[in-house]
Amino acid sequence: MTNLDCNVIRQAVSARQADFFKGLKEVMQINSVKGKPEIDAPFGAGPKQAILKALELAESLGFKTQLINNAMGYAEWGPETRDYLGVIGHLDVVPEGTGWDYDPFDLTEDNGILYGRGVLDNKGPIMSNLYALSVLKELGFVPNKTVRIVFGSDEESGSADIPMYLAVEPAPVYGYTPDCKYPAVYGERGVVGIDIVTRFSDNSATQIESFIGNFDRSSVPDTLNITLKTGEHLEIKGKRSPSNAPEMGLNTITLFAKQATVSARFNGELATYLSWLSASFHNKHDGSGIGVAFSDQESGTLQLTPYELEITKDQARLSLSIRYPISVTEEKVLSAMTEHLVPNSDLIVTRRMKSTVFDRHHPMLKTMQRVYKDCTGEDGTPVTTTGATYARSMPNILAFGPSFPGQKGIAHNKNEYMAVSDLMKNMEIYALTLAELLA
The missing domain is CATH 3.30.70.360 (Alpha-Beta Plaits)
Structure with a gap:
């Protein structure tokens, strides 16, 4: 258990909203649909540019960063060790399609709703984890374990970025991808x-x-x-x-x-x-x-x-x-x-x-279940999904968020959206979860 008061974390998360949205907007404005392979950009210029922007923001927040094989990058915090907790998300997006009422490659707020390709899948959630970590850092939290926020660039097209990462770096000891739904997802079909x-x-x-x-x-x-x-x-x-x-x-x-x-x-x-x-x-x-x-x-x-x-x-x-x-x-x-x-x-x-199943008795799942219930008042019992996430390709992780029960059919449609309140609730959940897991 962390010694940080949960109310203090919640207040600090709320106070960082403007800063978080400013950074997210910079990432959202990059068209990161998979493109023609280039020498230093295996999945096209857009996905590579999005990773570089995320790493630039991470450095400005005081984190150590690294680009891996031009396919993935990470922001790291904690002790100097190769054993780490991994939060794995992706910055590539599906094509925008047609019929949008908002610029698909921007972050637009309208009546409390945020619109843009990737705001839900998956730029918004993975960037919320980066800024959640920054909140803990700002509060003086000292992690006892190493954590990496890992930014991918090919999840939507088959996750070929994962083998390129694992060829150089070890897999996380355990961790999650914020690219599915709540509560924690222990099994994927x-x-x-x-x-x-x-x-x-x-x-x-x-x-x-x-x-x-x-x-x-x-x-x-x-x-x-x-x-x-x-x-x-x-x-x-x-x-x-x-x-x-x-x-x-x-x-x-x-x-x-x-x-x-x-x-x-x-x-x-x-x-x-x-x-x-x-x-x-x-x-x-x-x-x-x-x-x-x-x-x-x-x-x-x-x-x-x-x-x-x-x-x-x-x-x-x-x-x-x-x-x-x-x-x-x-x-x-x-x-x-x-x-x-x-x-x-x-x-x-x-x-x-093949289907993937995470150990339902792992301590991380207990932490996620408790934090989710504390933050939402809802049952946090782990579930399964029809979705396919990085959990199939990256060892030792499961999916956790960002969609709440009942929220379906948003990610790949026109006018992809996420409520401001939901994205900030995600940031709160991730900050509290990371504080627990890194204590």
């Missing part, structure tokens, strides 16, 4: 990406001249533009949501398949394919339409999201993201799905991440 490739032998796919959507693995697609061989143009509108919250969106891929089937617009093998696609996937986010509705008590029901469809003259390729319960194996999912494919189809695995 397994993730498998699948392409179902279906061949057509009757030229029926030539009924479609072009097929263009706003496809991205991280989101449920909400726009589809189709030109038919007859010259007719179809525009299908859905509702965008994160791929790990498909029930909050309306998928244009499956909506198109349903509409095409109901109207009997197409014929031949293409019509058969679209009928299968509609019956198997439209609003069947649990995988029940294709035989994979697995579930368990700890992590709930399997979650399935079609996120891309490509139709050429002789085949269709449907891309799926599947998040399966922690007690289920990838092999079980693939085996069950194979039995429910439309004829002339092959199943290809494009991405795989």
Whole structure:
């Protein structure tokens, strides 16, 4: 337990709001979407620039900093030792998309709400940890353990930055990533990406001249533009949501398949394919339409999201993201799905991440549970998630915050936001947690 009074920490956190938002704004103004690799910027100039800005701010706050392989950087505080508590976040962001009411690459406050790409995922939370640490330093707290705030640059595109960091630096002894939800997340479901490739032998796919959507693995697609061989143009509108919250969106891929089937617009093998696609996937986010509705008590029901469809003259390729319960194996999912494919189809695995489970009896979890309850008055019992975080790639960490219960579907959408009160509550929770863990 820390000898710092909790009320003192809360007051000090509140007093640093303007300073914190000023630093965060500087990071938010950098477009850190993954770009073309460069010699000294493996994930593009933007993500590298964001890391350098975060390290510049960390140095101004009095912390030791280091850039690792141009892929990650860290701010360090505490005894000179290679054993450290790690707080791992990322400064890369998903593409901004369209339809914003605010500048996506800025920090804009409007009626108590902060807007900007990355304010929630993950610039706001990881920078709140840096400034929380600065608050403890300002209060005269002396850490008995070493802590690193680690800034990543490729979490949204596969976490290839983690191996580049671990090639030079040891993994944390334990720690967390502020890139998911509260309470503490001890388990993350397994993730498998699948392409179902279906061949057509009757030229029926030539009924479609072009097929263009706003496809991205991280989101449920909400726009589809189709030109038919007859010259007719179809525009299908859905509702965008994160791929790990498909029930909050309306998928244009499956909506198109349903509409095409109901109207009997197409014929031949293409019509058969679209009928299968509609019956198997439209609003069947649990995988029940294709035989994979697995579930368990700890992590709930399997979650399935079609996120891309490509139709050429002789085949269709449907891309799926599947998040399966922690007690289920990838092999079980693939085996069950194979039995429910439309004829002339092959199943290809494009991405795989096994589920990860952190020791539920670890003392850090007890600390997190206590601090969360003290700060919010809510139950802090650890949970599981459908999300995929750095906890899958960086050993010995779990996810902790920043979203509170009931907050879903915000991160990858237009007008990504976070309430001022929520971001400051995060900073308070992280300051109190770090004070406990470093005492």
